[in-house]
Amino acid sequence: MDLMKPIEANALDDLALQISERMTNAVKGHLLQAFAPDMTKTLRLFSVPEAADLLNTTPQFLRKCHSDGTLPEPAEQRGTRKYYSAEELWSFRQILEKKSSTPGRYLPWRREGEALQVWQLMNFKGGCAKTTTTAHIAHYLALNGFRVLLIDMDPQASLTGMCGLDPHQEFGATTIYDAITLNDPVPMSEVIRETFMPGLHIAPSQLILSEFKMEARADKNFFLRLQDAIAQVQDRFDVVLIDSPPELDILTLTGMAAATSIIVPMTPSMMDVTSTAQFMRLVSSYIGVINQHDAKLDYDHFRFLITRDEPTDGPSQQLVAFLRALFPNILMQATCYKSTAVSDATMLKQTVYELDRSDITRSTYDRARASMDAVGAEIRAMMETSWGRQ
Structure with missing residues (x-):
């Protein structure tokens, strides 16, 4: 297909199809820059x-x-x-x-009596870097020795793509939908896939996950299905990270019921603050509904995380300071910087941890890496607090 040739179509459906095919081919060509020739991801040295x-x-x-x-x-x-x-x-x-004479120094896995950590990142405001942040936290924890399971609960499957799996090319493969469906679910162990990073696994997503919204209407306890699926494999992992869709729907509620902690990413803009306020009001009402069905939600941690933070932007920093004063115990201290290093990596479905420091301006890389390291370290500290280590 000649990607530079103008599109000609006689009907709207043909136009839409040609646009889809051209965009798909362009993206595949773009990703060849980051993936090996067989379209599998590899991690740098x-x-x-x-x-x-x-x-x-x-x-x-x-x-x-x-x-x-x-x-x-x-x-x-x-x-x-x-x-x-x-x-x-x-x-x-x-x-x-x-x-080592110090248990856990090199393998910080959870020990006997320490509960599996299940963290959900959620917000119904698009553009808050929810998926990107989930991937960065996962990479930080895996590179620091934890056994991490990612669960992609977004039918758009962006997180699945960041893990090196093409949800369109692998259509028909088992996904998280197959583990939580009401119709002959498969064992969670058959859904989980290894990734290009040791210690990191994923339960991938595909568009078919949207079908779960329809199925859930026939099961008043639908929100327990992900929790039950995770329980099947809990001995294999230290932490589970759930990426939810950018809306407060059945899929997000299912993640909320399975989670032990919640992170709400938000950008430092008045529009995002207003949207998040509305989101939290809905969260409150839905938690009340879930609690009525004998599924009491009790989180170890509930935190807001500032994303796309620009330390040199005066107005946004005033808003961050305002939020810190408003929620001193809820707003995370670390923030995710808005950085060209993160943007460039995301374009190739990568995180900063996959970039080589020599590939970009070193000061830019160092700032972005330090920011993501700080977020990961704060998450780790909260995990260890839940385990009683701190």
Whole structure:
């Protein structure tokens, strides 16, 4: 198909079809820049300082472990420089944990008696970077040694795409819909897919998930179906992150019933604040309805997260300060910066963690990475508080 040729159509349906086909082909061509030729995602390598930081140790300690045989040498060495794959770092964690006198230092998995953490990100305001933020939190936690399960509860399947799966190309594959449908659901274990990042799995989505909204009308306890599906695989993970659709519908309510904590992303604009106020009023009324069906919602944490934050924008910072004064215990301290590094990565269905620092202006990368690290670290701290570690 010649993507530069003007579209000619005699009927509206033909015009719509041609537009769809042209956009699909253009996107596939664009994604070839980020994906391998077989359309599978791969993760970049990590330098010695990055690897040491992710393992919560020092470059000197890594060198010592290589020299004394504790850890094998990485496969990739360019001259005198070593580079590590995510798979190698994941295996290093297993080795170092066995030799460590401090349990959980290298494998911070939940321990006996610690409940699975299920976090839902939700807001019915589009453009609040909900899916992008979910992916960044997941990558942060996985790279820091946690076993993470992503659940894409949005029929648009944007999160599925960010994990390297094409929801259109793989039509017919099992998705989260198959695990929660009222009609012969499959085991959750058959839905979950590995991703390109060790420790990170996903229950993908497709457009068919919209059918669940219709099915739910026949089951007054529909909101428990995701909770039951997660329970089937809870021993395999430390944390579950649910990306909900940009609306307060049956799919979002299903996630709310399964969650142990909630994050509401919002941009620092008066329009977003007004919209979120309306959203919270609806949340309150729906929680009341769910509670009437003997499914008491009780969250460990309920937080607002500022996204697309611009520290140099005076008016937006005034609004952030206003929100901090208004909700001192609800607004997260960390914020997601509005950054060209994040925007550029998102265009290729990536996160900042997938970018190489040398690919863009280093100061831009460092600011974006520090922002996302801070958000991930705050989430981790709240998880560990729920586990009684802090």
